[in-house]
Amino acid sequence: MAETDRETIRKSTLEGLNAAARKGNHGGRPPVTTDDMLHTVLRRRVTGESVEDIRPDLYIPTGKRQGKNPSLASIYRALADHERRQRHPEAVDQARDDFAALQMNA
Incomplete structure (x- = not known):
């Protein structure tokens, strides 16, 4: 069950990063x-x-x-x-x- 939760969190995080990149937002310091x-x-x-x-x-x-x-x-x-x-x-x-x-x- 913990493995499934971890995979769900991982997918959500990657989707969020991709959505931010499409908007031109990139993580890290300038x-x-x-x-x-x-x-x-x-x-x-x-x-x-x-x-x-x-x-x-x-x-x-x-x-x-x-x-x-x-x-x-x-x-x-x-x-x-x-x-x-x-x-x-x-x-x-x-x-x-x-x-x-x-x-x-x-």
Whole structure:
């Protein structure tokens, strides 16, 4: 009986997450790094500066940590995401198309 209840809860949770995704709501915290921050980091890294040297000049524009510096992990994560997008642009385009199709059906 407990297994049946657990499966019912699991299905309901997945349905709720799918319904939220169709509306454009995705779980998790919003990213701390902005496109402007990423552009600044990329531009300054070309000149040979390290992320540790760049970090004190970056400020979080909104949210709970507004006005503070992003963590090194956040910056490195944004750089990795950017590199992934550059390496596989067709995957990014496909994801955008899929998302647009979901929005049309919602």
